[in-house]
Amino acid sequence: MTERGFDAVSVDDIVAAAGVSRRTFFNYFADKESVVFDPDPDDPALWGELLGARPGGEPLWVSLREVVVGYTGACAERMILQRRVRLASPELAGCSREVADRFWDAVREWAAPRAGVDGFELELVVGAARMILHASCPYWDASAGIGGLHSLVRTGFDTFDWTRHESRTSVGS
Amino acid sequence: MTERGFDAVSVDDIVAAAGVSRRTFFNYFADKESVVFDPDPDDPALWGELLGARPGGEPLWVSLREVVVGYTGACAERMILQRRVRLASPELAGCSREVADRFWDAVREWAAPRAGVDGFELELVVGAARMILHASCPYWDASAGIGGLHSLVRTGFDTFDWTRHESRTSVGS
DNA sequence: GCTCAACTTGCACTCAGTGCAAGTTATGCC
């Protein structure tokens, strides 16, 4: 797929290479996209770990930054593969959205009771974090390793610096 | 589609209702999604107008806010239709992404020479504006008109208030 | 009435994806 493009590789090609039947393929993957973009089954556990590791008093914005860094660090290999496929087939741009949605749902769920922000404001903060990761990806030179992505993400978080808002919106202390 | 869901309406249904052949349908629409999500052919002109109307010295963040408000105001009818289809068929969540991409490309292109920010920072600011609109939509009660969306968008822009950054990054004055 | 271009259509085809029923394999129990 990285060589020929996503469309030029049919499901028949895949099952022939894998030595299984067409039907078996669809027992395991909902569609062709899933081969590349399906989540690791123990992703949710990883997210839980990352979120659970944040210390109690940490500002939300810092937690979000560290969770994004940790997330990309742990999924680096898959991200690079997906990046290669997407580079060859730009029409797949929106493809891992669903997985990402689930990740950010988990983040929102975790953040809501901690941050004391209402629905829409929470949507905005978490949305900003997501946007920073999203904006960083095209500027990341993947061949130089995941560190480059991390520093872009940190720059992004510094640029918006939600922490200032937190002091006026947090309810805890 | 808003009643039965997107998948339950086949292209055959559409062409039967429209009184044209299947083949003719595909001469005008690249795929079934296009029926609902294709851009208006004179959208780019509208964008150009909105962007061109911004006064010279206006802070970028304010311009972006007003452009988003103007954009949603002009496309209210289509947005409401798309919202209804999406509500019935959530799997289409990422569907108008391509059109939106073109809009935000235009915004970036317009903003770059004005704002004096580099690629990544521009990506972040414009990405933030886009995220604010995106975050506002699910909280918008469409039945109450477009005004509700506008006030959510304004709240979003106030929440991040990029203007403060502008003073330290702008090159013009 | 003729010509040419634009548009429409039917047909045959490829590929994705699904439901069903039958076949195969593995497991555990007597």
Added chain:
DNA sequence: GGCATAACTTGCACTGAGTGCAAGTTGAGC
């Protein structure tokens, strides 16, 4: 070993999206 059962695999037939091609239709201009 023999057997019941569940899990997995497969083939088959089908629907629906989307495309290439070649033929037919329409309409405007001369």
